[in-house]
Amino acid sequence: MDWGMKNRISKLINPKTGHAVWLAIDHGYFLGPVKRLEKPGEIAGPLLPYVEAMMLTRGVLRNCIDANTPVPVILRVSGGNSIVGEDLSKETIVVSMEEAIRLNVSAVAFSIYVGGRYEHQTLVGLSNLVNEAQRYGMPVLAVTAVGKELGKRDARYLSLACRIAAELGAQMVKTYYCQDFGKVVEYSPIPLVVAGGPKLKTELDALKLAHDALQEGAVGVDMGRNIWQSDNSLAMIQAIRHIVHDNASVAEAEELFNSLKR
Ligand code: R5P
Secondary structure, rough: OOOHHHHHHHHHHHHOOOOOEEOOOHHHHHHHHOOOOOOOOHHHHHHHHHHHEEEEEEHHHHHHOOOOOOOOOOEEEEOOOOOOOOOOOEEEEOOOHHHHHOOOOOOOEEEEOOOOHHHHHHHHHHHHHHHHHHOOOOOOOEOOOOOOOOHHOHHHHHHHHHHHHHOOOOOOEEEEEOHHHHHHOOOOOOOOOEEEOOOOOOOOHHHHHHHHHHHHOOHHHHHHHOOHOOOOHHHHHHHHOOOOOOOOOHHHHHHHHHHHHH
């Protein structure tokens, strides 16, 4: 791997622990103003000291995030779809590599919809992005999107999607946690991070998800709603960090969460 690519990845995956906490605030690219993310800069600002990286769109980066931030950026470069549009999988590259470099980002992110109506378009899009990114030492994070079909999130489907992302050249993949997640990890030659998905019933559920994903081989989390939709987002991000970087148990993370909440 080239020096530039390695160096960028070292900003995202902490070389000391081999793990990563990323804050996902890119949801607006197809969902518009999501609950609690109406003002992304205000919600993300206090959480940023606790993450290795933030994942977002160029619009939110330019308009809502202070350029003096030391926190690396994973830039979402796919889009062109919306929650009310024809089909969520109709997504393609919407940001150039030149723009990603101008914004000094540490990785670019692109969604693939394996089994979706526009599967081919997204897989070719990922490949084209890798071809371009490779020239500049820019890591590519593939996101295994499931659209509205949350039921697709089983180990068989996710190992298929993650493996295809790796085969097409992505350096990292973001996917969902599922039963038998270890199998998804086993068949992926690249590091995996997990999304949190829609807000779970309790914070404890989200801590458990992060813990189990890490135990089964994920290198970290790229979490959004289960952090910033919590009434105690600051306590939540620190509890997640405790799991990811300190190998804390769910009980230890919950204890930290409760003490910070107070
Ligand atoms: C999808 O909208 C984005 O790729 C999110 O970054 C991803 O789903 C992670 O956020 P959450 O933990 O809220 O699912």
